[in-house]
Amino acid sequence: MTRPAYTEALADSGVLIRLTAFDPHVAGTPPLALDLPDSDIDILCHAPDPRAFAGAVWAAYRDLPGFAMWQWQGRDRPVVARFHCSGWLFELFGQARPVAEQVGWRHFVLERRLLALGGEPLRAAVMTRRLAGAKTEPAFAQVLGLAGDPYAALLMLEGLDDAALCARIGA
Numbered sequence: 770m771t772r773p774a775y776t777e778a779l780a781d782s783g784v785l786i787r788l789t790a791f792d793p794h795v796a797g798t799p800p801l802a803l804d805l806p807d808s809d810i811d812i813l814c815h816a817p818d819p820r821a822f823a824g825a826v827w828a829a830y831r832d833l834p835g836f837a838m839w840q841w842q843g844r845d846r847p848v849v850a851r852f853h854c855s856g857w858l859f860e861l862f863g864q865a866r867p868v869a870e871q872v873g874w875r876h877f878v879l880e881r882r883l884l885a886l887g888g889e890p891l892r893a894a895v896m897t898r899r900l901a902g903a904k905t906e907p908a909f910a911q912v913l914g915l916a917g918d919p920y921a922a923l924l925m926l927e928g929l930d931d932a933a934l935c936a937r938i939g940a
Contacts (some may be wrong), residue, residue: 816847826863906923
């Protein structure tokens with residue numbers, strides 16, 4: 770059985786409406802058209818009050834299959850929840866910092882920009898690495914020839930202009 774488009778699952782879950790107070794943003798591979806059959810839907814939220822976020826998530830999704838929620842201890846650790854809806858795994862991240870400042874969102878924005886500049890050849894090269902088992906950021910780093918920690922290396926490209934990114938893609 771095939772699962773519906775991620776946009777349909779988003780609508781079915783109501784997550785963007787139910788969590789509107791937390792400025793939810795969809796990130797990850799489905800909106801980039803880099804998803805695999807087991808990819809999830811990531812929702813990044815601004816949750817300056819972790820208890821309020823956890824309460825809203827609990828009230829809305831506790832009865833869905835696979836529901837789990839946790840928060841690691843330490844500074845700037847998000848509340849994370851997951852559940853299944855309409856054939857998709859959802860992962861919610863509620864962090865105290867605004868979504869635009871969250872590392873996951875910054876990666877997503879950069880990857881979207883790279884794909885817009887690199888077009889189908891870049892998408893195909895990244896998908897080849899993903900199909901071979903690489904996570905998204907390591908796949909981009911491999912294709913772009915970035916050394917070291919792929920997550921940090923990608924963020925180093927954030928401030929480059931389009932010409933510099935195109936040169937990087939072409940290399």
